[in-house]
Structure formats: C-alpha cells, structure tokens
Amino acid sequence: MAHSAPLIIRLVASSVRTARRAGDIIRNVMAQGDLRIVEKGKNDYQTEADRSAQQCIIKSLERQFPSITIIGEEEQSSCDVPHEWIVTESEPDILSLDCPEELQNIRDEEVVVWVDPLDGTSEFTQGLVDHVTVLIGIAVGDRSVAGIIHQPYYKNEKGANSQGRTLWGIRGIGVGGFEAQVPPSGQRIIVTTRSHRTPEVHDAVEALQPAKVMYVGGAGHKVILLLEGKAHAYVFPSTGCKRWDTCAPEAVLAAAGGKLTDVNGHEYSYCKDTPYMNSSGVLATGAGQDHEWYIRKIPGAVRDKFV
Numbered sequence: 001m002a003h004s005a006p007l008i009i010r011l012v013a014s015s016v017r018t019a020r021r022a023g024d025i026i027r028n029v030m031a032q033g034d035l036r037i038v039e040k041g042k043n044d045y046q047t048e049a050d051r052s053a054q055q056c057i058i059k060s061l062e063r064q065f066p067s068i069t070i071i072g073e074e075e076q077s078s079c080d081v082p083h084e085w086i087v088t089e090s091e092p093d094i095l096s097l098d099c100p101e102e103l104q105n106i107r108d109e110e111v112v113v114w115v116d117p118l119d120g121t122s123e124f125t126q127g128l129v130d131h132v133t134v135l136i137g138i139a140v141g142d143r144s145v146a147g148i149i150h151q152p153y154y155k156n157e158k159g160a161n162s163q164g165r166t167l168w169g170i171r172g173i174g175v176g177g178f179e180a181q182v183p184p185s186g187q188r189i190i191v192t193t194r195s196h197r198t199p200e201v202h203d204a205v206e207a208l209q210p211a212k213v214m215y216v217g218g219a220g221h222k223v224i225l226l227l228e229g230k231a232h233a234y235v236f237p238s239t240g241c242k243r244w245d246t247c248a249p250e251a252v253l254a255a256a257g258g259k260l261t262d263v264n265g266h267e268y269s270y271c272k273d274t275p276y277m278n279s280s281g282v283l284a285t286g287a288g289q290d291h292e293w294y295i296r297k298i299p300g301a302v303r304d305k306f307v
C-alpha cells in the first residue's frame, strides 16, 4: 500500500507521524527543564526543543524522500541523532485517501517541504505551551498544497490527551484531525501576534473595528483559531513571519475553505528559491469570510508599507 500511494499522499502520511514524534521530543525537552535558549536576533529565540524537533523531522523525511527539497527554520546539524528520532511509519488512514488527478503525478523534484519544528518559541519559553505547534508544509512548484499542524500540548474538553493532536489538510482533498467550524456571523474576532506587536499591527486591528482581539503566539496556533471558528481573521501587517510559518497553515486553511495571503491579497510563492521572509505581512481569513473586505479595511497607509 505504502508504495502504491502517490508522492503527496505518502508525504502527508509520513509527515503526520513525524510531526507527532517531534511533539514528543518537544515535551521531553520541556519536562527535563533545561531549554538551553539561544537568542538568534532581536526577540527571536531558539531552544533545544526547536533544534531537536527539526533534526527529527528533516532526518526522517530525508531518509524516506531523498530527492525532495526540505527547508527548515533552524540551522541543520550533520550530527547523528538517536535512532528513535528517525520516523519510518506512515498514517494508514491518509495512505488510503483518494487523490485527485492533478496531485497524482507529482515528481520529487517539484516538491519543497517547509519545516517549522516549533512555532511559538517565545510563548514556549514563557510556559504558554498551548500556543506551540509543529508545522510541516508541502509545496509543489510555487504553491502550498498540503500541511500538517501538530499541537503537542492540546488537551480535549476533559483535559486529557497526552499525545496532543494533529490537524492536516490537502487542497482538493480536505482536512482531518479536527472539526472545521465556520466563525459566527454578526461579530468580528481578530487574532494577532502576542510577542511581535508594531504600530502598523495596532492600526490595522483598530481599523477592522473588532468585537474582540485575541493576542496569541504562533502562526500555526492563530490559524487553528480560524479553522475552529474561534476567530474570523488573522491580521499581521509586519515583516517577521517566514515561509515555514505560513506554508502548512495556508494549505490547511485553504483545504477548509479559508484563505491566507499577504496584506495586499497576494499569494506567497513557496518555490525553493524564494526569499524566506514574508515581507508583505500576513492576512488569513476563515471559511465563509470576505477576504477582500479585510484588505480594503486595512488602512492604505499601512498596506502601502508592504507592497
């Protein structure tokens, strides 16, 4: 079965298992209590969990898919990793999905995988672990087509779920691992950055006249709030997010009927030679939202800084 499924399906099926293993590694580092924080830049941190989770994901995917391009947020080390970090399994329910015609004959050379081993590092270092996600985004050519968002600290309503949860989406196929919800009509809830606020972010959020603003960490976490219908739009008119922050969330959101672009409505390219920085900001809207309306409402003086 594993060898008969198309490449995209096999990639998603093994990325789901790999993201889960990365989540185990993140929880283990936190449980051991020494994050070994490195400051990469202003308000930009890396921990032992970011480094180890990335080793797990990249070494596992390289082993199974040696000819694809994989780009990760953190610097990659050539050191050996514990053998239990190398994932060789795939999620059987995904391997058995029907694949639409246009995704059936993708070649390895066309695929770029964007890896954010730990999204929401600032919040992680502050103990706000429910903001943390592991992001594996799969692009074909320019376009983000599939994504995995794993939440290592997700708890169900009863407060129990030690494995976290794994949300996935593939354009043209659908989503899994969660229950997609359309945000409520008659009010507007905006979600934005907690730790990278700027005057432009403030001005754009204000202009949208929200009933409520949620300041939370992580691009993955913010898009989950859209997917679950807890917020209507994710608004971030600022540089700072990178392709690995948005590739997976964009695909899952699109597969659920939402949309992620820059703040002027242009789609980012995810091809292997693209700059890493999402220098024109991020605007994401949940299913059923009028994406163009949000673009028009963000003041021109703000949007003009990100053309």
Ligand SMILES: Nc1ncnc2c1ncn2[C@@H]1O[C@H](COP(=O)(O)O)[C@@H](OP(=O)(O)O)[C@H]1O
Binding pocket: 042, 043, 044, 073, 116, 118, 119, 120, 121, 122, 192, 193, 194, 195, 196, 216, 217, 218, 219, 239, 240, 241, 242, 245
């Ligand atoms: N000004 C900035 N400098 C560095 N990284 C930034 C940034 N603004 C956003 N980011 C990155 O974008 C992601 C989402 O940011 P935020 O939580 O503020 O919305 C985070 O990813 P990581 O946690 O993977 O580094 C964060 O580091």
Ligand SMILES: [Mg+2]
Binding pocket: 044, 045, 046, 073, 121
């Ligand atoms: Mg980071």
Ligand SMILES: [Mg+2]
Binding pocket: 116, 118, 119, 120, 218, 219, 244, 245
């Ligand atoms: Mg990130």
Ligand SMILES: [Mg+2]
Binding pocket: 050, 073, 116, 117, 118, 119, 120, 121
């Ligand atoms: Mg990260």
